[in-house]
Amino acid sequence: MDTLVFHFPYGENPMSIDHSTRTQLIDSLEKFVRERLIPLEAIVEKEDRIPSDVVEEMKTMGLFGLSIPEEYGGLGFNMLDDVTVNIIFGHTTPPFSTIFGTNIGIGAQGIVIDGTEDQKKKYLPQMASGQIISAFAMTEPGSGSDAASLKTTAIKDGSHYVLNGTKRYITNAPEAGIFTVMARSDPKTPGSAGISAFIVERDSPGLS
Ligand SMILES: Cc1cc2nc3c(=O)[nH]c(=O)nc-3n(C[C@H](O)[C@H](O)[C@H](O)COP(=O)(O)OP(=O)(O)OC[C@H]3O[C@@H](n4cnc5c(N)ncnc54)[C@H](O)[C@@H]3O)c2cc1C
The missing domain is CATH 1.10.540.10 (Acyl-CoA dehydrogenase/oxidase, N-terminal domain)
Structure with missing residues (x-):
């Protein structure tokens, strides 16, 4: 060597x-x-x-x-x-x-x-120890370089949001315990201003 x-x-x-x-x-x-x-x-x-x-x-x-x-x-x-x-x-x-x-x-x-402080206390120690691995989910089949055009929606339903969409090329996706998912929370506002970030745990219903 x-x-x-x-x-x-x-x-x-x-x-x-x-x-x-x-x-x-x-x-x-x-x-x-x-x-x-x-x-x-x-x-x-x-x-x-x-x-x-x-x-x-x-x-x-x-x-x-x-x-x-x-x-x-x-x-x-x-x-x-x-x-x-x-x-x-x-x-x-x-x-x-x-x-x-x-x-x-x-x-x-x-x-x-x-x-938030609660989110930091809940997730960061687990991530720092490697107990959970994280991923960042922005890219979609129709949205890459132009990330602000992403189509995944986040619709408020009572006290929570329902996310709908498809992501691709997400590093660590097979191993990740949590995802930061970028989704359009304000459909009336085009571009990045209508997009929010959501912490999505792997065992969330409907995630595949
Ligand atoms: C190894 C790897 C890991 C990745 N990990 C992640 C991840 O963890 N999370 C995540 O969200 N995404 C991830 N991505 C996705 C990455 O962010 C996208 O691939 C990137 O944003 C480009 O998008 P695209 O592949 O759809 O290509 P496109 O946006 O379709 O671009 C294709 C080609 O066209 C060119 N092009 C695009 N727009 C223009 C323009 N206006 N003018 C001139 N040329 C243009 C580009 O330079 C490129 O050469 C990863 C990608 C790779 C390769």
Whole structure:
């Protein structure tokens, strides 16, 4: 196996987790990628899945909660830390970082940024530990680049909403326990202004 040399253009980042913890974690992630993940690339390619023991190791290392705030069970990484981790994982095949990257990225950030306190307390610790994996469902068969044209509807019915529509290309969909689903809650308002985000649990009636 070729020896990899990792270059980090970033110095100490005072706004992030403390320097020695960060250095230790980065060292262990480099080793993990080099010694554990890269040798598995051919297996991932052949079997089209990440071995479950590797996913469990990633959970133990905290990867599923990297940028989830510490108060909700994550490591509280900031953007710079996140970029550094992505550089490290850029040395191996993308599926390894996609499974946790989607979870802490588009899967979690809607709740981190705009969730209620109850939603944060309910979902983020489970996501940070990897107990549930999250996905973000925006793209539809007739709506990709022009995301604001999406057709999935969300109609209020008493105290809840009924969502109707089809999504596609949703990363983590087969494994996800919760989805942030973008749907048109105001049919009279075209474009993005009529769209809202909904947290949909996997066992919600009618989800397939
Ligand atoms: C690996 C992968 C993971 C994904 N994960 C997710 C996910 O987790 N959640 C989710 O919601 N979606 C996800 N997507 C979907 C992704 O966001 C869409 O594929 C993307 O928005 C493009 O939509 P489309 O595939 O329908 O292509 P289209 O929008 O139909 O575009 C087709 C082509 O036309 C070009 N084009 C489109 N409009 C214009 C224009 N006005 N002018 C010039 N050229 C144009 C595009 O550049 C492209 O080359 C994922 C896609 C991939 C490939």
